[in-house]
Amino acid sequence: LSTEISFKTIGVIHSPLSQKLAVPRQGRLAPSLKAEIEFHSPWNESVWLEDCQGMSHLWVITYLHQHKAKNLKPKIRPPRLGGNKSISVFASRSPERPNPIGMTLVDVIEIDLLRGRILIANHDFVDGTPVLDIKPYHPSADSAQGEINLGWIETVEHEHFEVQSSEKIEAAFDSCSRQAIEELLRFDITPRYHQVGREYWFKYESFDIGIQKKRPRVFEVFEIKKIEMI
Amino acid sequence: LSTEISFKTIGVIHSPLSQKLAVPRQGRLAPSLKAEIEFHSPWNESVWLEDCQGMSHLWVITYLHQHKAKNLKPKIRPPRLGGNKSISVFASRSPERPNPIGMTLVDVIEIDLLRGRILIANHDFVDGTPVLDIKPYHPSADSAQGEINLGWIETVEHEHFEVQSSEKIEAAFDSCSRQAIEELLRFDITPRYHQVGREYWFKYESFDIGIQKKRPRVFEVFEIKKIEMI
Numbered sequence: 001l002s003t004e005i006s007f008k009t010i011g012v013i014h015s016p017l018s019q020k021l022a023v024p025r026q027g028r029l030a031p032s033l034k035a036e037i038e039f040h041s042p043w044n045e046s047v048w049l050e051d052c053q054g055m056s057h058l059w060v061i062t063y064l065h066q067h068k069a070k071n072l073k074p075k076i077r078p079p080r081l082g083g084n085k086s087i088s089v090f091a092s093r094s095p096e097r098p099n100p101i102g103m104t105l106v107d108v109i110e111i112d113l114l115r116g117r118i119l120i121a122n123h124d125f126v127d128g129t130p131v132l133d134i135k136p137y138h139p140s141a142d143s144a145q146g147e148i149n150l151g152w153i154e155t156v157e158h159e160h161f162e163v164q165s166s167e168k169i170e171a172a173f174d175s176c177s178r179q180a181i182e183e184l185l186r187f188d189i190t191p192r193y194h195q196v197g198r199e200y201w202f203k204y205e206s207f208d209i210g211i212q213k214k215r216p217r218v219f220e221v222f223e224i225k226k227i228e229m230i
Numbered sequence: 231l232s233t234e235i236s237f238k239t240i241g242v243i244h245s246p247l248s249q250k251l252a253v254p255r256q257g258r259l260a261p262s263l264k265a266e267i268e269f270h271s272p273w274n275e276s277v278w279l280e281d282c283q284g285m286s287h288l289w290v291i292t293y294l295h296q297h298k299a300k301n302l303k304p305k306i307r308p309p310r311l312g313g314n315k316s317i318s319v320f321a322s323r324s325p326e327r328p329n330p331i332g333m334t335l336v337d338v339i340e341i342d343l344l345r346g347r348i349l350i351a352n353h354d355f356v357d358g359t360p361v362l363d364i365k366p367y368h369p370s371a372d373s374a375q376g377e378i379n380l381g382w383i384e385t386v387e388h389e390h391f392e393v394q395s396s397e398k399i400e401a402a403f404d405s406c407s408r409q410a411i412e413e414l415l416r417f418d419i420t421p422r423y424h425q426v427g428r429e430y431w432f433k434y435e436s437f438d439i440g441i442q443k444k445r446p447r448v449f450e451v452f453e454i455k456k457i458e459m460i
Contacts, residue, residue: 002270005293005360006236007329026371040232043320043328047304051321054381057374061331063235074277090273090364091281093371098273099237099362101291103333105372130235132329134320136383141256141323142335143373144287151284153366 009063009130011039016177018127020066022189022202022209025079026093027104027124029158030183032176034109035125037118037134044116052118052136053111059142061133064100066126072096080156083191087152102129105137160186164220172207172224180204185211185219203227239293239360241269246407248357250296252419252432252439255309256323257334257354259388260413262406264339265355267348267364274346282348282366283341289372291363294330296356302328310386313421317382332359335367390416394450402437402454410434415441415449433457 015035017023024030037060039049052058075086076094089097102124109119118134163185169178181204190200190213199212199222210223245265247253254260267290269278282288305316306324319327332354339349348364393415399408411434420430420443429442429452440453 002238002240003360004236004238005362006234007331008232008234010232010328026368028371042304045304048318049320051305051318051382054379055321055383056377056379059333061329061333074272074275075281088278088281090279091285091366093365093368097363098240099291101237101331101363103289103291103365105374107374130233132235133327133331135323135333136321136381137374137378138256138323138380138383139373139378141258143369144335144337144367147286148367148369149284149286150368151366152281153285153368 007132009040009132010043010134011037011131013037013060013062013123013125013127013129013131015123015125015127015129016180016205017125018203020126021200022184022204023126024124024184024187027106028122029124029187030180031107031122032179032183033123034119034121034176034180035123037120037131039116039131046113046116049111049116049118050113052108052134053113055108055136057105057137058108058118058120059133059135059137060102060104060106060120060123060125060131061135062102062104062125063130063132064095064102065128065130067095067097067100072098078156079188079191080158091151101132105142159188159217161188162218164214164218165222168221168224172226177205181209185221237362239270239362240273240364241267241361243267243290243292243353243355243357243359243361245353245355245357245359246410246435247355248433250356251430252414252434253356254354254414254417257336258352259354259417260410261337261352262409262413263353264349264351264406264410265353267350267361269346269361276343276346279341279346279348280343282338282364283343285338285366287335287367288338288348288350289363289365289367290334290336290350290353290355290361291365292332292334292355293360293362294325294332295358295360297325297327297330302326308386309418309421310388321381331362389418389447391418392448394444394448395452398451398454402456407435411439415451
């Protein structure tokens with residue numbers, strides 16, 4: 001019988017992406033996209049983290065807090081399948097699952113023992129994501145060898161988008177953020193069944209970025225607005 | 231600030247290993263070691279699982295129920311380092327961590343949609359482990375490319391043990407279980423600082439298996455006893 005298990009958040013993610021739109025569909029799609037893990041007390045003390053130094057990668061186990069399981073369905077429609085094919089939840093990485101636990105392999109940029117923070121990149125985190133655990137990467141335990149069959153995932157291809165009007169991005173952002181934004185827009189960040197011509201806005205740090213799906217595989221950045229803090 | 235998050239168990243593991251002793255220290259060390267995931271209702275209905283068919287591997291996210299965090303220490307002594315070096319909890323895969331969540335990449339043997347069960351192998355589960363989530367394996371998201379630094383893990387080597395008296399194993403078990411037991415005993419299942427000569431007992435299915443550390447890298451199986459059910 002199903003029973004309840006409770007965990008405590010050990011930290012929180014600070015990500016430039018504060019909305020689900022534009023967040024990569026999984027880790028390792030946007031190498032320049034940075035974020036910071038802030039550990040809560042007492043786990044922000046250096047003794048909990050210091051032996052992570054020298055590790056180039058870490059697993060981050062998160063609570064996918066924007067996906068509380070109400071009216072959960074046993075099948076989801078993966079955006080990468082165009083939204084018209086249903087897949088069993090346990091055969092997918094969808095955040096809409098009985099226990100919204102995420103696992104992402106991230107790049108470690110810097111471990112700040114003094115502040116109890118880890119600067120990471122190559123992630124898929126929305127700002128404010130609670131962290132449940134950090135684990136070292138262990139290729140021999142975490143990789144399959146020999147014959148690997150991925151089922152329906154095998155047939156999925158990422159469509160790469162061309163990004164236009166990147167001079168608007170250049171004016172507003174430093175080269176690091178610019179690269180991260182261009183990496184995000186290489187993928188279709190919109191539901192695939194949405195029509196060409198439609199406009200979308202997403203937030204990156206303190207900017208609203210307006211994009212338009214110009215042609216099937218082309219995004220144009222048509223406006224960047226600084227969000228005014230009140 | 232740290233907050234509580236609660237999850238529900240979606241299933242339970244039936245493993246031949248009912249005690250921590252002899253359970254592999256991680257997944258992918260005992261390819262012949264089988265187990266069964268039994269899903270609880272409603273997740274035992276085929277619609278939740280059917281698209282896992284054709285997948286050779288799955289991630290199993292578990293609650294490491296034998297490790298309730300009392301008097302948790304920020305550093306642990308990994309057995310593979312001989313028990314005399316301390317490592318930060320978040321730099322280790324130790325089950326003794328703030329949130330005892332496990333993640334293991336397992337081999338899929340068979341998906342039984344009718345009974346809502348998945349037969350797996352190559353695991354590190356003790357019998358009765360509660361399951362929180364099942365996710366498909368996605369090599370491009372789950373593997374690091376390029377330069378990989380593993381920190382202290384890099385320096386660790388598995389010592390392989392020789393197993394003696396395997397005719398006792400042959401008499402009690404079929405070839406599948408025999409192979410699993412020999413795979414388990416290839417590793418030092420005892421704390422490394424324990425002396426040569428000491429005897430240990432572990433349970434496998436309904437048998438008590440007595441082993442002795444004969445020499446530094448030799449286990450002798452000296453007795454196998456059927457456990458009498460009362």
